[in-house]
Structure formats: structure tokens, C-alpha cells
Amino acid sequence: MFQGGYQGRYLRIDLSQGKVKIEKLDEEVARKYWGGRGWGGYLLLKELGSRVDPFSPENKIFFLTGPLQGTLTPYSPRFVILTKSPLSGTFTRAVSGGQWAPELKFAGYDGIIIEGRSQKPVYIFIDDEKVEIRNAVHLWGKPTGETESLIKEELKDKTVRVISIGPAGEKRVRFASVIHESRAAARGGTGAVLGSKNLKAIAVRGTGNVEVADLLRFKSLLVEAYKAIKNDPASPARIKYGTTATVAVAHELGVIPVKNFSRGEFEGIEGLIAETMKEKIVIHDESCFACALPCGKLSLIREGPYAGTVLQGPQYETIGLLGSNCGISDIEVVARANYLCNEFGMDTISTGNVIAYAMESFHKGILTKQDTDGMEVRFGDANVLLSLVDRIAKREGLGNKLAEGVKAFSQELGREAEKFAMHSKGQEFASFEPRSVVGMGLLFATASTGANHSLGPTFREEMKNPLTGKGKAKIVVENQNSYCLMDSLVYCSFSRYGLTNLSRMQFLSAVTGWNYTPEEIENQTHRIYTAERLFNLREGFSKRDDTLPFRSLFEPMPDSPSRGNIVPLDEMLPEYYALRGWDKEGKPTKERLEELGISEFIDW
Numbered sequence: 001m002f003q004g005g006y007q008g009r010y011l012r013i014d015l016s017q018g019k020v021k022i023e024k025l026d027e028e029v030a031r032k033y034w035g036g037r038g039w040g041g042y043l044l045l046k047e048l049g050s051r052v053d054p055f056s057p058e059n060k061i062f063f064l065t066g067p068l069q070g071t072l073t074p075y076s077p078r079f080v081i082l083t084k085s086p087l088s089g090t091f092t093r094a095v096s097g098g099q100w101a102p103e104l105k106f107a108g109y110d111g112i113i114i115e116g117r118s119q120k121p122v123y124i125f126i127d128d129e130k131v132e133i134r135n136a137v138h139l140w141g142k143p144t145g146e147t148e149s150l151i152k153e154e155l156k157d158k159t160v161r162v163i164s165i166g167p168a169g170e171k172r173v174r175f176a177s178v179i180h181e182s183r184a185a186a187r188g189g190t191g192a193v194l195g196s197k198n199l200k201a202i203a204v205r206g207t208g209n210v211e212v213a214d215l216l217r218f219k220s221l222l223v224e225a226y227k228a229i230k231n232d233p234a235s236p237a238r239i240k241y242g243t244t245a246t247v248a249v250a251h252e253l254g255v256i257p258v259k260n261f262s263r264g265e266f267e268g269i270e271g272l273i274a275e276t277m278k279e280k281i282v283i284h285d286e287s288c289f290a291c292a293l294p295c296g297k298l299s300l301i302r303e304g305p306y307a308g309t310v311l312q313g314p315q316y317e318t319i320g321l322l323g324s325n326c327g328i329s330d331i332e333v334v335a336r337a338n339y340l341c342n343e344f345g346m347d348t349i350s351t352g353n354v355i356a357y358a359m360e361s362f363h364k365g366i367l368t369k370q371d372t373d374g375m376e377v378r379f380g381d382a383n384v385l386l387s388l389v390d391r392i393a394k395r396e397g398l399g400n401k402l403a404e405g406v407k408a409f410s411q412e413l414g415r416e417a418e419k420f421a422m423h424s425k426g427q428e429f430a431s432f433e434p435r436s437v438v439g440m441g442l443l444f445a446t447a448s449t450g451a452n453h454s455l456g457p458t459f460r461e462e463m464k465n466p467l468t469g470k471g472k473a474k475i476v477v478e479n480q481n482s483y484c485l486m487d488s489l490v491y492c493s494f495s496r497y498g499l500t501n502l503s504r505m506q507f508l509s510a511v512t513g514w515n516y517t518p519e520e521i522e523n524q525t526h527r528i529y530t531a532e533r534l535f536n537l538r539e540g541f542s543k544r545d546d547t548l549p550f551r552s553l554f555e556p557m558p559d560s561p562s563r564g565n566i567v568p569l570d571e572m573l574p575e576y577y578a579l580r581g582w583d584k585e586g587k588p589t590k591e592r593l594e595e596l597g598i599s600e601f602i603d604w
Contacts, residue, residue, distance in 0.1 A: 002222070004213035005067030006030060007110050013124060015197055016057055016116030020131045025110055025267040031514065032597065033108065035066025037093050038080030038488035038528040043113070044091060045531055045601060046298040050538050054086035054189070054198040055172060057117040063104075063163075063202065064112075066490040070210035071218070073507045074225050075495035077102050077289035080487060084539070085188040086196075087174040087350070087405050088426035088450040091535045092188030095454070096163075097288035097492060098180045103161040106206025114197060123164075123201040128208065141167060143343035151203050152532075157286065162502065165191040166345030168393040172196055175350035179342055182312040183296075187345040188427065188449055212566030221506055229292045229498030238497055239285065241274035241296045243316035246539035248273045250320070253466065254436040254560025255459065257325040260356040261422045261429060261551060264436055264560030268329020268380075272319050277331045285423040287311055287582050293497055298527040299335055305434035306336040314338040314348070317453070320431030322350025324450060326359060327379030337389050344393035353428035354402040354409065355388045359422060366417050373397040419550035425450035434548065434567045435557040437462050439472035441567035445546045446476065446576060448532035454493060456480035469568035473575035481525035488528055527596040530580070530588050534601050543586040546573060 002008045002025075012021045033039045040062045052058045055427070058328060061083040068076040079101035085092035107126050121136040139147050147164040162180070169176035169191030176191030177184045194200075214219045230237055237245045247269070250256040254264025270276060277299070286296035301309040314322070314334050322341075325333045341348045348499070361367040362377040369376065373391075375398075377384055391399025401409050406428050410421035422429045428451025432480065434441030439458035444451035456479035480502060486493060509515050516524065536545075547553075548567055556564045577584065581592035593599050 002027060002030075002238075003212040005071070005211070005508075005511040006035075007105060007108050007483040010109050010113065011126070012113045012115065013131070013133070014115045015118040015122065015133070016198060017116075018133055020133070030067070032524070033528060034082040034488040034508075034524070035488035036064050036488045037082065037484065038524075039066075039111070039214070040064050040080060040093060041091060041528060041531040041535065044082060044084070044535050045538075048084060049193055051540070052084060054084045054193060057115075057197070059084050059193060060195075061114045061190065061193050061197070062111060063114070065101045065105055066111055066488060067508060068489055068491070069101040069224065071212060071511055072222060072290045073511065074222075074229060074290070075492040075499065076371065076490065077291065078492055079104070079185075080490055081178060081185050081190045081195050083188075083190055083193045085427070085449065086172070086192045087189040089539055090425055090427075090448060090450055090541060091532045092190065092449045093186035094178065094187050094190045095487065095490070096178070096180050096183050096185035097291075098161075098183045099289050100161040100163050100180050100204060101490070102289045103204045103206050105210050106208045107204055108206065112198060112202065117196065118198040121198045121200050123199065123203065124203070125155065126204045126206075128206060139200045140170060143167065143531055144345050145343055147201055148181070151201060154433065155203065155205075157205060160203050162203045165194045166343055166393070168344040168346045168403075169195035171393070171395045171403070173346060173392060173395065174408075175347040176345050176444050177347045179345050182342055184342060187349065187452060187454075191345045200405045208264070212511050214450050214510045218507070218510040221503070221510055225498060225503060225507075225570075226292055228503070232498045235293060235497050238295055238494065239293060241278060242297045242318060244274035244277050244297070244314075246316040247319055250316070250431075251324075251483045253463065254557065254562045255397050255433050256320045257429070257431055257433050259327050260325060260360040260420060262360065262559050264433055264562060266324040266329070268327075269324065271329035272323045272331055272334065277314075280331055281335055282463055288492070291492075293494055295494060301332050301335060305584075306332055306333065309336050309339050311335060311339040311342060317431045318348040318352070321349050321356070322385065325356045325431070326385055327384060328382060329380070330382065333382040333385065337385055340386065340389045340393075341407070344389070346389070346393055348404065349430055350428045351389060351392060353422060354392070354406050355385060357406050358388065358402060359384075360420055361417060366413055366415055371398065422549055422551065423451055424547050424548055427451050427477070430454075432457070432459060433557075433562075434552050435565050436560060436562035437466040438469055438565070438567050438572070441548055441552055441569060442469075442472055442476045442572045442576060443480070445548050445573070446480075446570055448529065448536055454483070456483040467562055467565050469571040472587070473572050473579055477566050477579045478574060480529055481522070484525040484528040485521070523596055526580070527598055530592070530596055531598060531601070533582070533586075533588060534598075537587060546586055
């Protein structure tokens, strides 16, 4: 029986049948996978049939918390969405902070499993014990901000917490996201899966609480944690600038992407750095539920053609992909594009990639005006950027093709066009040029979601020695495992400011009463990552997919401190497999699965 943290139950909602069930959370499963990402990977293996079409009613989507949500544990007001990705066909997970996860726990649930497909648009309203599937025909086609406002008006409660999709999700843009109060659970196309199920939103109101097993110890840990966060030397800059503090550092090292990852130096970088953004558009700081590090920056464009635009951000990733990667040097243009992506419900990372890809294709003459609705799709053109954001979300003209993602569009173009399509396993690169920080290249190649910076970034560890593959496999495995822990408990990755895995596990112990040895923790994180590998293997992925684009592997970096460098993937990959306990083909051995306690999946 759970002593604390977990509510011990979750919702299973069948949209095809219009049925709602409350099911018990298996304590053994919780102990082996914790929650969030770990629990979700296990559920995908157990419940999803092989080779299911991501847009079919048979695909399932999981909204999961962990043991810490709803407590005052720092950096923990987060939820994880998991499904089979319509963009890559792999396991995928998207994470968001805000207020929704604690509210779900206060309502009495650890998670929600969505099955089937509604015949008409609906939204779900969870009000403690009362769970309703409500008509959402009047919300279909609405942007996310308006959807949230209309639901709150309909429920006569401004404090109800809402996650929703926008028009991009409804039209099944393959990188559509789920939005919560201007925050995005962005990657992998989770919003498109909801759109395929005709599910517009999930609103939650909870009046309960979350028990803590050892309250005195928990309070003592809170005091220690808040001191550590305050005293962390990196905290002041993170609070002052948010993630945008990374922009200048990344450019100095040639890491921020420039013009579809073709180079590392951008002449307009001053227009995108943290100081410029703070001076021009930032209004004040914002934080998630009970967070001690207010990294969110509420921004307002005060004048000009985009006057009145309000959003939280942009973040580093968005600045890199919608900014320098598209040749844009104006932070207000990036902010406007970010706002539109949020309202439409689209991942800014994939959106910036596909637009930059179209720009380079036009530059090379592979795309012509006949293909681009008469537009000259050139780097640095703000009007083209904003127009394509709109067209992708609405699947109009060229936007309809870009909505399929870089991989699919490059395959359609042919003519050597795949060589500069910047993705791995079908998911577009995040805002790190792997030729300038090669461990990130190994991360992109091996990430179970396809290219993803948030599955264990190595940037900080590599800053002193970024161009060599030596020792990088060990760093990648360690970081991937650490992020398995954070995603499964569920912590924000910014918990690196003041917390360590030791202090994270101390909070877990105080909240649940559970204790793990260092060896058990290492096995647990390996188990979680290996379960994701098993899912991908079952779906037809193999060693051949643990790769990078031609540009990353064979085109030397033309400028920046990494000039002449490529990603030495063949050097790093065998060592990575060995450290994981996988064979030379990247398959977990039978002995390894038995060691990790997941022998039930040996035949898969």
C-alpha cells in the first residue's frame, strides 16, 4: 500500500465507447518504473500492439505524473505525455510544467490513459470524482489560448487547469504539440494524436491533497534544497535571463544552428541574445507551481507590426530554430513566430527546422516558386517565416508538405535533398550543432524519440573538449540515465540548479518511504531506457537508424571554433552499445534483460 506521493489510481477513458474507468496503480510497477516516462514506456510495451498506425484508434496516449507532483518538492510540477509518434514512428515523450500536474494529483489521480476515437470533437473535464466527456464542437478550430479561456468560462472557474491542442493538432500536423498556459509539451506530435482522437482539451479541478510519508524529513530537505538552489552559482543568470542566457555562449562555440545547420557563425546574433530580449520584450519572471527558480519570461511586443503579442518566452531552443537557423536576427520576429506556434499548437523546434530546410532547398534551386506558392523562400525573410508558420498549421499549399516533417518532405524531393535534412529517426534536430559538440550528435543518433536535446544533453560536460569523440559514450549514457530518473519522478531538467540525483532520491524517500541503493538506481534508469529501446526494435527500428544526416557525418564544419570537424559517430557508437549491455547490432541481450528485471519482454 502506498504511504505517500502516489494517489494509487488512474483514469482509463475510452473515447470510442464514451466510458470512464478508475483503475488501481500496481505498486510493483511503480517501484520498478516510478512514474512519468518510466511508467509510460512500460505501458506502451504492455498495451500497444505492434506496428499500430499512430493516427488509428488503436494508438493510446498517456498523461502521467510521478510520486512528487502535488508536493512542494522543488522543480516537480510536471507531467509527461507518451504515445507512438506520428512524426517518427518511435516511442515519444513530451514534458510540460505549469499547474496542470499538481491539479490532477489534487483531483486524486496519478495519470490518464486515452483510448479509441470520439465520433465528434470532445473535451474531458475532471472534477475530483466526477469525470465527464463533454462536447467540444464549438471549440474545434479555436487557437489554444481562446480554447482555454472558453473552457474556463463554460465551467465558471478561472482556476481550472487546462491543456489543449490548436488547429495544427486538429489537422494532424505531425509535430503538433499540447499547450498548457503558454507552455508546450512539444515534441513528437502528441497534439496530432489528440487531434486524430477528436480530443480538444483536458480540464482538471482538484480539491484534495497529496500525502507525504515522512513530513519532518521532507521539511528538512526543503530547507536544504532551497539553500542549495539559492547558492548555486548558475542560478542568478538563469533567473535573470532564463534559457536565453545560453544563446551567446552557444554562438561563441559554434553550437547554435545557423541557416539549416550549414554553419556556426551568424552575423545577426546580437539581435537574439539574452540582453537584447530582456531590454526589448521581457516584462517579468514567471514560474511553475511552487518552483524556486522563476525561469519563465513573460514577454510583450510593445510596438510595430506585432504590437500586443504576449507570450512566455521565447526559450533558447526556439531562438535557435526559428531565429538563427532561419537567418532571422530580430527577437520580436522570433517571439511572434513562437506565439503563433503556441496558438496553433506546434513544436517550435520542428517548425523552425522544416522552414529552414525549405529555405535551403529554395536557395539550392531544388524548390522553385512553382513549388512555394509563388514565394521566394529565402533565409532572413520575416514575412516568409511567419507565413509558413501559418500555412503549416493550416496545411495550406507548401505548408501541407512541410507539416509532414523534414524526413518525409526530403524523401519526396529526392535529388540529393536528404543530405541536408537535419533529423534522426524522423525527428528534427534540437538547437545544437553536433559537429561543434559531438556528444550531442551521439545523443541525437541514439535518443529513443529521435533527435532530442532533452533526453540527456551533454553540452555542459563537453564545453571544454567538444570536438572529440573520446569518452563521449560514457557521458551520453550517464546523462541519458539521469534524465530517465528526472522524467520518471518527474523533475524539471533545471533541477540541476541546486539538486543532484542524490537529493532527488532523498525527496523520493521522504515522500514515498521507499529507499534505493546506488546500484538499484542505476539498474532502474537502465531498465527505463532499455524498455524504450525494446519498443523501437519491435516497431522495426535497428542499428541502421542510430545515425545522423550526411551533413553531420561527411561535411566538415565551414567556420566557428569547430571548423573542419565532423561527428565521429562510428567511433562512439560501439562503445555506447557496450556500456548499455547491448550487442553489436544495438539489441539488448537476453542476459541484460534478465539483469534489469524485464525478462518478460525477452521474446519481443
